[in-house]
Amino acid sequence: MKKVSDAVIRRLPKYYRYLIELEREGVMKISSGELSEKMGLNASQIRQDFNCFGGFGQQGFGYHVEVLKNEIQSILNLDKKHNCIIVGMGNIGQALAGYANFMNEGFYIAATFDVNERLVGTTVNGCKILALDEMERFVQENVVEIGIICTPEAHAMEVVERMRRCGIRAIWNFAPIDIQLEGVTVENVHLSDSLYTLSYRLSEQKNNEE
Amino acid sequence: MKKVSDAVIRRLPKYYRYLIELEREGVMKISSGELSEKMGLNASQIRQDFNCFGGFGQQGFGYHVEVLKNEIQSILNLDKKHNCIIVGMGNIGQALAGYANFMNEGFYIAATFDVNERLVGTTVNGCKILALDEMERFVQENVVEIGIICTPEAHAMEVVERMRRCGIRAIWNFAPIDIQLEGVTVENVHLSDSLYTLSYRLSEQKNNEE
DNA sequence: TAGATTGTTAATCGATTAACAATC
DNA sequence: TAGATTGTTAATCGATTAACAATC
Numbered sequence: 001m002k003k004v005s006d007a008v009i010r011r012l013p014k015y016y017r018y019l020i021e022l023e024r025e026g027v028m029k030i031s032s033g034e035l036s037e038k039m040g041l042n043a044s045q046i047r048q049d050f051n052c053f054g055g056f057g058q059q060g061f062g063y064h065v066e067v068l069k070n071e072i073q074s075i076l077n078l079d080k081k082h083n084c085i086i087v088g089m090g091n092i093g094q095a096l097a098g099y100a101n102f103m104n105e106g107f108y109i110a111a112t113f114d115v116n117e118r119l120v121g122t123t124v125n126g127c128k129i130l131a132l133d134e135m136e137r138f139v140q141e142n143v144v145e146i147g148i149i150c151t152p153e154a155h156a157m158e159v160v161e162r163m164r165r166c167g168i169r170a171i172w173n174f175a176p177i178d179i180q181l182e183g184v185t186v187e188n189v190h191l192s193d194s195l196y197t198l199s200y201r202l203s204e205q206k207n208n209e210e
Numbered sequence: 211m212k213k214v215s216d217a218v219i220r221r222l223p224k225y226y227r228y229l230i231e232l233e234r235e236g237v238m239k240i241s242s243g244e245l246s247e248k249m250g251l252n253a254s255q256i257r258q259d260f261n262c263f264g265g266f267g268q269q270g271f272g273y274h275v276e277v278l279k280n281e282i283q284s285i286l287n288l289d290k291k292h293n294c295i296i297v298g299m300g301n302i303g304q305a306l307a308g309y310a311n312f313m314n315e316g317f318y319i320a321a322t323f324d325v326n327e328r329l330v331g332t333t334v335n336g337c338k339i340l341a342l343d344e345m346e347r348f349v350q351e352n353v354v355e356i357g358i359i360c361t362p363e364a365h366a367m368e369v370v371e372r373m374r375r376c377g378i379r380a381i382w383n384f385a386p387i388d389i390q391l392e393g394v395t396v397e398n399v400h401l402s403d404s405l406y407t408l409s410y411r412l413s414e415q416k417n418n419e420e
Numbered sequence: 421t422a423g424a425t426t427g428t429t430a431a432t433c434g435a436t437t438a439a440c441a442a443t444c
Numbered sequence: 445t446a447g448a449t450t451g452t453t454a455a456t457c458g459a460t461t462a463a464c465a466a467t468c
Contacts, residue, residue: 013403077413095305187408193223198397203287
């Protein structure tokens with residue numbers, strides 16, 4: 001199968017959100033035209049996107065909302081359970097541990113780790129915090145697919161390397177570094193980058209008003 | 211000035227991060243070629259990007275790290291203080307309130323709000339939580355540039371509308387809805403979208419290995 | 421059958437990359 | 445002056461959009 005471009009992949013969760021919403025509203029079918037209006041995308045683009053993965057529609061009719069939703073859920077691999085671990089249980093780590101939403105879509109925080117001895121042993125948002133030194137053993141004894149990095153910048157790279165060594169192949173990174181590692185899929189979040197772009201557009205807006 | 215594309219704007223914080231790093235390492239000058247290797251970008255692209263905002267380099271020499279860093283800081287509007295408020299002090303809201311990093315770059319959490327009576331009046335990460343009903347008054351009495359939305363999906367749109375009405379022109383949105391509003395600049399974060407794309411790429415990786 | 425809407429090919433647009441003249 | 449590297453124009457590439465034949 002031809003490689004699907006990143007732009008398409010990043011639209012999939014958005015389709016998924018809108019389809020869940022439509023299903024909740026009891027809508028049974030939708031055309032690319034209607035969906036394009038709702039989502040602010042081009043109808044051609046929507047059809048092109050779906051056709052990267054096969055034809056989910058019916059000519060002359062449109063798309064069955066439930067079918068399409070299930071297809072995208074399956075493409076995104078959200079119909080399977082994924083064990084995660086969090087390393088770094090500061091503010092962000094604790095928040096993600098409590099982000100109950102994840103479990104609804106098959107993400108489960110199997111364990112959390114920190115180096116801070118005052119945190120180790122405590123329970124936050126239902127997750128017990130273990131000593132970082134126990135990570136390797138835990139990952140060997142349990143199936144862990146996703147490593148979530150919420151450490152300060154200084155420790156992030158070392159944790160990434162340790163995760164890779166014990167077989168974790170997917171990393172969700174919240175530390176402000178760009179991780180690129182052979183054989184490991186990384187999604188960098190970079191919250192501050194996001195805020196900075198907002199700051200840019202705010203000042204741009206002000207300039208236009210002057 | 212010609213409108214700068216979103217792709218360029220999203221690279222600015224990344225340049226900024228690398229330049230801060232270089233400055234910290236004591237590097238005085240850098241060429242687009244060296245920077246491209248470090249950042250994994252194309253050198254032409256880097257020069258094109260910088261030239262959207264004017265020529266910061268010196269032919270035959272390269273770029274002064276400090277000068278370039280300061281220019282980008284100024285373009286991103288990070289050399290000014292920005293008051294923010296957070297609405298919704300659940301896990302994510304609390305985490306962002308404590309994300310001390312923001313203040314370093316001029317972002318300051320002036321107040322936080324919630325509807326939950328058990329939270330109102332308490333102090334989290336140094337931020338006192340006020341009742342949501344006090345938001346309008348607070349914004350009128352203080353200069354607030356950025357509204358941060360961390361409410362559940364169901365309340366997000368109403369909060370956005372209230373923020374707009376009391377004059378907030380920039381919104382950093384963590385609720386899982388796409389906000390688009392005339393006259394308001396919105397940066398949608400969508401953490402679960404990000405995790406879903408990681409999930410997709412993880413399954414793709416597994417398929418390739420088979 | 422006629423109408424609607426998909427799936428897919430072709431055209432357009434914008435972003436990335438290459439090339440090179442300008443110049444420090 | 446010669447060498448290096450920018451700033452900028454031109455070429456390429458990929459993503460988006462338009463068009464339309466296929467078909468339900």
